[in-house]
Amino acid sequence: MYTRRGDEGETSLYGARRVRKDDPRVEAYGTIDELNSVVGAVIAGTRRKELRTPLKEIQGLLFIAGGDAATELGSAQRVPRISASDTRRVEELTDGLLAGLPPLRNFILPGGSQSGAMLHFARAVCRRAERRLVTAGRAEAMNPELLPFFNRLSSYLFNLSRWENRRARKKEEVWTTKRS
Numbered sequence: 001m002y003t004r005r006g007d008e009g010e011t012s013l014y015g016a017r018r019v020r021k022d023d024p025r026v027e028a029y030g031t032i033d034e035l036n037s038v039v040g041a042v043i044a045g046t047r048r049k050e051l052r053t054p055l056k057e058i059q060g061l062l063f064i065a066g067g068d069a070a071t072e073l074g075s076a077q078r079v080p081r082i083s084a085s086d087t088r089r090v091e092e093l094t095d096g097l098l099a100g101l102p103p104l105r106n107f108i109l110p111g112g113s114q115s116g117a118m119l120h121f122a123r124a125v126c127r128r129a130e131r132r133l134v135t136a137g138r139a140e141a142m143n144p145e146l147l148p149f150f151n152r153l154s155s156y157l158f159n160l161s162r163w164e165n166r167r168a169r170k171k172e173e174v175w176t177t178k179r180s
Helices: 025-046 047-068 085-096 113-138 146-167
Strands: 010-012 018-020
Touching: 025 047, 025 113, 047 085, 047 113, 047 146, 085 146, 113 146
Parallel strands: none
Antiparallel strands: 010 018
16 A cells, blocks of 8 residues: 655654654654564564563563654543553563573673674663654653663663573673773
8 A cells, every 4th residue: 555645755653743753753653663673583483481471571661652752741532651561661671581590790792692682772762862862852752761761671671681691601891991
């Protein structure tokens, strides 16, 4: 199906309002969509249920977050919104990981196993989504719970990458300032 409505560089927010495709709100929800795709790539690369199950849950939350970011506050459109309970759920998932990880005393380089490296990539995209939401929030009102949610989600993805690399027996590579 082709609508051809975007051929001139505009798109519709969830609702009737049309904006340029480089609008800060579109940049934000586009980056959330990108993050969801990276999480999907992690899921596609593993058969392990203990990794797939929480990431599928995260994907569902990312769909809510994308719709939330695409819908103006006060819109007549009734969409699910990210809530404090969603942020708490991500905190619970993170706390479960931290209970089985050694304390981190240094910066570590992204990498390790294939899925561990992809989770580091997902964390980086998540942090970009957070930055895009900050920019969009300066231009117009956004759900204030989106920022804490994405802040916690980047921590979760970072710790999940550490957990995954530990499970794969990949040693964390500590970053140092020494140059060869």
